[in-house]
Structure formats: C-alpha cells, structure tokens
Amino acid sequence: MNTFVRSLVVLLSLATLTTSAMAQNNKKNVIVKFHDYQITKEDVFDLFVRQYPLEANEVIRQLVVRYIIRKEVEKEKVKISRNDVIQNVLKEINETKKKLKELGKSWTAYLKSQGGTERDLKRNLFIKWRYSLSVQQLIRLFELRRKHIEARHIMVETKEEAQDIISKLNKGADFAALAKQKSKAMTTKDEGGKLPIAFSGELPPDLEKKIWNMKPKQISNPILSQNAYHVVEVLSVHNGFPNASWSSIKNEIQKSLKKRQPSPRDFKRWLNHMKKEYKATEKLE
Numbered sequence: 001m002n003t004f005v006r007s008l009v010v011l012l013s014l015a016t017l018t019t020s021a022m023a024q025n026n027k028k029n030v031i032v033k034f035h036d037y038q039i040t041k042e043d044v045f046d047l048f049v050r051q052y053p054l055e056a057n058e059v060i061r062q063l064v065v066r067y068i069i070r071k072e073v074e075k076e077k078v079k080i081s082r083n084d085v086i087q088n089v090l091k092e093i094n095e096t097k098k099k100l101k102e103l104g105k106s107w108t109a110y111l112k113s114q115g116g117t118e119r120d121l122k123r124n125l126f127i128k129w130r131y132s133l134s135v136q137q138l139i140r141l142f143e144l145r146r147k148h149i150e151a152r153h154i155m156v157e158t159k160e161e162a163q164d165i166i167s168k169l170n171k172g173a174d175f176a177a178l179a180k181q182k183s184k185a186m187t188t189k190d191e192g193g194k195l196p197i198a199f200s201g202e203l204p205p206d207l208e209k210k211i212w213n214m215k216p217k218q219i220s221n222p223i224l225s226q227n228a229y230h231v232v233e234v235l236s237v238h239n240g241f242p243n244a245s246w247s248s249i250k251n252e253i254q255k256s257l258k259k260r261q262p263s264p265r266d267f268k269r270w271l272n273h274m275k276k277e278y279k280a281t282e283k284l285e
C-alpha cells in the first residue's frame with residue numbers, strides 16, 4: 001500500500017467531528033452544563049472554525065470523502081475480506097517492529113507514545129486498512145469501466161535527441177533503461193517513463209491526438225508538446241467495462257492492483273468525479 005492511501009485512511013479514521021449534532025435536540029447537544037450556562041457541540045464547532053479555519057476545512061473535506069466512500073461501498077457492493085485486512089495489519093505491525101529494532105527503540109515505548117495498547121493499535125489499523133482496501137477497489141473499478149490507455153514516454157529537449165532514442169529502440173535498446181538515463185521528465189523517469197493511466201481528454205492536446213491513434217507496442221515518432229519532444233510507447237489499450245459490477249470484474253481489479261497501486265492523481269480524479277455525481281458542495285460559514 002502506498003503512503004498516499006495510508007495517509008488518507010489515517011485522516012479518515014481521525015475525522016470524528018460531525019455536523020449531525022445540528023439535527024439533534026438541545027439536550028443531546030450539551031457537553032458542559034453550569035447552573036446558568038451550557039456549552040454545546042455547536043459552541044465547540046463554532047470556536048474550532050473561528051480559531052482553526054484551515055483545520056476545520058480539512059476535517060470537513062475528510063468527512064465528505066468518508067461519506068462518499070461509505071455510500072460507494074454500499075452501492076457497488078464492495079466486500080473486503082477480513083483476512084486481507086488482518087494480513088495487512090499484521091504486516092504493518094511487523095514492519096514497524098523491525099524499523100524500531102533497527103533504531104534501537106522498544107515496542108513498549110512505541111505503544112506508549114501512541115497512547116494505547118497493542119490491542120488499541122490493531123483496532124485502529126484494522127479500520128485504516130479496511131478503508132484503504134475499499135478506496136483501492138473503488139478507484140480501480142472506476143478506471144476499468146472507462147476506456148483508457150497505458151503508455152510510457154521519454155522526454156528530451158531536441159528533435160535530434162528524440163530521433164536518436166528511437167534509433168536505439170529500433171535496434172533493441174530497453175525503453176525503461178533509456179528513460180531512466182535520458183528522460184527529462186522527473187516525475188516518470190525513475191519509473192521507466194511509465195505514465196499514469198490516461199483517459200480521453202486528460203493529456204496535452206498534442207500528445208492526445210497522436211497517442212490515441214497508436215496501437216499497442218507501437219513506438220511514436222518525435223512528438224512536440226509543451227516545448228519538449230516525447231518518444232511514446234503505448235503499452236496497452238483498454239476498451240473498458242462500462243456496465244460492469246464490482247463482483248463481475250473483481251478478478252480484473254485484483255490483477256490491476258498487483259501491477260500498480262492507485263496514485264494521488266488517481267484518487268483526485270476519482271474524488272472529483274464522485275463529488276460531481278453526489279453534487280457535493282463544500283461551504284464553511
């Protein structure tokens with residue numbers, strides 16, 4: 001599991017503030033009572049918003065995410081195996097213990113710093129991983145329903161450099177090795193030039209027009225886009241499963257997740273789509 005999804009789920013599990021108190025009666029809203037004064041949940045929320053507006057917005061954003069995930073899991077009937085969750089929990093605990101040992105720190109001291117017992121930690125990790133695995137399934141289901149391509153590229157400054165790379169590739173050079181050595185695209189070179197999954201309309205227009213007309217395993221001619229030249233190889237074209245349910249393509253989802261974990265870009269694209277579908281508007285007075 002990548003750091004991004006872990007961080008997301010930690011935030012989700014911590015986002016316990018809820019505005020549902022507004023719908024409750026005043027008696028239930030009271031959290032401190034004096035003989036002539038009451039402090040309510042609304043008072044706490046108002047103070048929080050005034051003094052920590054950025055943090056308040058982040059909590060609200062996470063509650064929106066949490067709601068969408070819960071509704072999508074229900075709608076798509078996504079079922080996460082308890083054994084899968086437990087395996088990830090135990091794996092993370094073992095990795096943490098190993099790192100602590102390397103640093104010369106004790107497991108007992110670590111638990112104390114977390115403010116709980118090992119049982120508490122396991123319970124929190126279980127919640128985190130259940131969310132995490134659900135998010136992965138939903139993102140990949142969303143992607144597999146749509147037509148998309150997988151490709152890799154090498155970005156250079158001149159057309160001559162691009163032509164030289166194409167010549168090397170035609171002679172049997174390894175694309176990934178050349179990308180790591182020659183590409184100026186810092187976000188993809190270390191991944192052998194691998195681009196994120198691309199849907200129609202997401203790439204710069206110059207690349208879009210060329211790439212969507214290519215066949216799998218085809219190497220492009222030099223493509224000028226955004227003041228740089230690109231050599232592109234289309235790895236695969238997926239026509240998508242527009243009407244597929246989660247259960248009908250869950251094996252495809254698992255295979256895809258083993259090949260590549262969702263990235264922050266994947267999550268942002270999915271969330272933006274879901275916010276539109278759920279007509280979510282975030283407004284903090």
